[in-house]
Amino acid sequence: MKEILKTCLNADAIVLGTPIYYGSISSYAQAFLERLLFAADTYLIDEDGNRVSKIKKEVKTAMIYTMNVPKEMDYFNGEDQLAIMRGYLSAIFGECEALYAYDTKQFKQYSAYVNNMFDAEHKEESEKIQFPKDLEKAYKLGQRISG
Numbered sequence: 784m785k786e787i788l789k790t791c792l793n794a795d796a797i798v799l800g801t802p803i804y805y806g807s808i809s810s811y812a813q814a815f816l817e818r819l820l821f822a823a824d825t826y827l828i829d830e831d832g833n834r835v836s837k838i839k840k841e842v843k844t845a846m847i848y849t850m851n852v853p854k855e856m857d858y859f860n861g862e863d864q865l866a867i868m869r870g871y872l873s874a875i876f877g878e879c880e881a882l883y884a885y886d887t888k889q890f891k892q893y894s895a896y897v898n899n900m901f902d903a904e905h906k907e908e909s910e911k912i913q914f915p916k917d918l919e920k921a922y923k924l925g926q927r928i929s930g
């Protein structure tokens with residue numbers, strides 16, 4: 784963990800991907816962010832009331848969220864509770880953007896699970912058509928914020 788934190792604290796940009804589990808980021812992503820933010824955070828505020836970070840340069844950051852639900856579902860009801868950790872990333876490292884990958888294929892074989900929520904054929908289609916587009920967006924995002 785120390786090595787990973789050291790790398791992140793010296794990075795030009797940080798992109799973290801996480802699946803959405805029960806409406807939130809995974810516990811692994813949450814634990815990682817807590818350690819990362821705390822390694823760079825201080826209990827100082829400047830004259831404008833902004834947090835003073837140990838990081839002396841702007842480090843652009845991004846969160847990539849993958850999830851089962853389709854985009855049309857408006858899963859977060861217009862309210863993005865995921866923005867809380869992005870707010871801390873922005874304050875302590877630098878501007879944080881978000882990329883949402885909806886309708887991902889969770890299971891290789893849907894018929895092996897107790898399921899009537901998700902249509903296996905639709906998920907196959909989404910994996911073939913939408914997922915490569917999301918990968919491309921993620922690639923471009925990484926290029927943009929690191930360059």
Ligand SMILES: Cc1cc2nc3c(=O)[nH]c(=O)nc-3n(C[C@H](O)[C@H](O)[C@H](O)COP(=O)(O)O)c2cc1C
Pocket residue numbers: 802803804805806807849850851852887888889
């Ligand atoms: C424990 C668990 C909880 C999940 N909760 C949600 C959820 O609340 N909303 C959603 O859209 N997808 C949910 N998913 C699906 C994952 O977000 C989806 O499979 C993700 O794109 C890939 O995660 P994975 O690599 O762990 O399968 C859940 C998956 C698991 C295993």
